Amino acid sequence: MATFSYMLLLSVTLDIFQTVILGKSGVVTNVTCSLKSNIIRWDWTPSFPVCSETMGTxxxxxxxxxxxxxxxxxxxxxxxxxxxxxQIRHPISSDSGLFTCVSHNGETSKTKIQIEPGCMNNVLLEKHSTSHSLTLKCSLCKTTPIYELDRFEWKLNNTPVTNIKGVTVSKNGDILEIQSTQKASPGKWICIFSPNTLWFAEYCMDEDKEDKEIDTGNRINGLQVLQIVGIVLLAIILILAVIVIAFLYNKFTVRKGETYQVTKDDNAEIAMIPSDASRTDPMLEAPSELNYMTIMFSENQATTVALGSPNVYASLKVK
Known part of the structure; x- marks a missing residue:
């Protein structure tokens, strides 16, 4: 039963467990497949459907x-x-999601990819979270004398953020702050270098995730919780299986050299019949010799009887 439960839980948790990889914008990210059989395709479920403009799983x-x-x-x-x-080249925030390799027989291996802000298109985007706000800051990865000032502008889903309540932008546009009291609109937040619009970086927030973007540094995500719970359950089942096996082993293993304490207020006579005695054993139906050993003890005496043979037949007659 324990083995069956273990296998059942294992089959479920194998589909839940996923490798989690944190990537950086602009840095090549490799997604490995743990399957050994022939792989026919790779699937992707976006973490930010609105930002990636891709719906579905x-x-x-x-x-x-x-x-x-x-x-x-x-x-x-x-x-x-x-x-x-x-291999994912030039990854961006909207590439984040669940990547799944699928074999010809339907087996899957899943990897969660989270692309964090970094340097992309010569724009470095940094994120800072506190208990009351989320701050995004932009700067150039490499400065150039061609452009004297770093001026940036922000857009949300290709719309300027100037009139969004709860969102403030610094004078030169390099810093954007979202207050925790404001439920910001989901989608793609883009920081654009004004003198050269080919230099930009993106940051994704989705409707179900936007509130979690604030002060998430020390929180454990849901996937890690599932992994911890699964590991604990597996450990408990393994421990119970070991206990059951040990109990059954001790129960059915014959012990040699056991010592029995016999106590009786009246006189008693104990007849010991070793397993090699000559008789017809009702269990084995095989004849053997009978050799009796009688131990007498008087009132209020306790006698210790050592049984050296693993199979002993005993009869007790109280006088």
Missing amino acids: NIKIFDVAKGKVALKRFIHRLKLTENYTL
Whole structure:
């Protein structure tokens, strides 16, 4: 029963457990596949559907058989390397999501990718969270004498953020602050370098995640909680299985050299019949010799009888 429960729980938790990888914007991220059988495709479920402008789950992004990218947003940015590892080039915040490799027999291996702010298109985006606000700051990765001042502008889903309540922007536009009391609109927040609009960086917030963006540094995400709970349950089942096995082993293993304490107020006579005695054993139905050993003790005496043979038949006659 314990083994069955263990296997059942294991089959469930294997689908829950996922590898979590934190990537950086602009830095190549490798997604490994733990399956050993032939892989037919890679799927993707976006963490930020609004920001990525991609709705749905388990969207095919790479066809292994054809060796081609299957989703437009990843064109020229995905490459399959050895052991079916998926390489993401120039990753951005909206690439975050659940990446799943699928084998020909339906087995899956899931990896959660979270792309954190970094340097992308020569714009470095940094995030700072406190208990009361979320601050996004932009600067150039590499300064150039061509542009004397760092001037930035912010957009939310391609709309200027100037009139969004609870959102403040610094004078030169490099710092944007979202107050915790304001439920900011979900979507893609873009920081654009005004003198050269080809230099920009993005930050994603989704409707279900925006409130969690504030002061999340010391929180454990839901995936980690599932992993911890699963590991604890597996450990408990393994411990119970070991206890049951040990109990059954001790119960059915014959002990040698046991000592029995016999106490009786009246005189008694104990007849010991070893297993090699000559008789017809009703259990084994095999004849053997009878050799009796009688131990007498008087009133209020206690006698210790050592049984050296593993199989002993005893009869007690009280006088």
